[in-house]
Amino acid sequence: MIDIHSHILPKVDHGSSSLEESLRQLKTADKFGVSSIVCTPHFYPFKESIDRFLSRRDKAFLELSAANNTDIKLYKGAEVRLTTGLGNNKKIRKLTIEDTNYILIEMPFSSWDNMLLNEIVNLQSMGLIVIIAHIERYSPIQVQKLEGLDVLAQINAYSLYSPLQALRIRRYVKKGLINFIASDTHIYNYLYSYRTLKRSRFFLGSTYDKFMANASKIIG
Numbered sequence: 001m002i003d004i005h006s007h008i009l010p011k012v013d014h015g016s017s018s019l020e021e022s023l024r025q026l027k028t029a030d031k032f033g034v035s036s037i038v039c040t041p042h043f044y045p046f047k048e049s050i051d052r053f054l055s056r057r058d059k060a061f062l063e064l065s066a067a068n069n070t071d072i073k074l075y076k077g078a079e080v081r082l083t084t085g086l087g088n089n090k091k092i093r094k095l096t097i098e099d100t101n102y103i104l105i106e107m108p109f110s111s112w113d114n115m116l117l118n119e120i121v122n123l124q125s126m127g128l129i130v131i132i133a134h135i136e137r138y139s140p141i142q143v144q145k146l147e148g149l150d151v152l153a154q155i156n157a158y159s160l161y162s163p164l165q166a167l168r169i170r171r172y173v174k175k176g177l178i179n180f181i182a183s184d185t186h187i188y189n190y191l192y193s194y195r196t197l198k199r200s201r202f203f204l205g206s207t208y209d210k211f212m213a214n215a216s217k218i219i220g
């Protein structure tokens with residue numbers, strides 16, 4: 001099982017406030033059968049530079065990798081908040097998952113204007129493959145705006161247990177809009193995140209296998 005969206009690195013974002021909390025998340029992931037985790041701490045372009053974020057992320061990645069006492073393979077990534085002008089940053093490629101072309105993008109909760117949506121096109125014109133994080137959080141009206149943009153999309157496993165979001169997921173899966181499922185683990189929900197990720201296999205059947213096959217293509 002591959003988890004492409006996690007907040008498991010110590011002290012990079014609110015996902016984990018210590019190495020001990022990170023190891024607790026790792027141990028739980030291991031218990032539920034996760035074999036690979038892409039570490040995707042939040043990156044907010046309006047809060048810090050890409051270089052500063054990466055130095056914090058990489059330090060935490062080394063710390064967790066050194067202390068990792070499971071067989072889980074760890075990979076580097078980021079959950080990048082989409083903002084106007086993001087695509088103009090020359091260093092944006094450094095935020096992709098493990099130096100591939102895949103980039104995990106978090107949409108804001110505010111309404112999405114054309115300028116913001118155009119940022120997705122800018123990223124794609126640089127050869128990046130945009131994955132929209134937890135697409136089920138956004139309303140069908142918002143999601144409709146993404147449909148012509150050739151993006152990939154990820155869902156959080158625990159959303160399958162929320163009636164509203166599960167309904168959206170069913171619709172989006174039917175339309176072929178979803179490509180990945182992940183935990184989006186944080187220390188406050190890691191047990192639930194990983195339990196539901198494991199159980200999602202029974203909910204989704206062969207669709208789950210497709211999602212995992214897609215994830216394995218990213219980390220090769």
Ligand SMILES: [Fe+2]
Pocket residue numbers: 005006007079133184
């Ligand atoms: Fe996240």
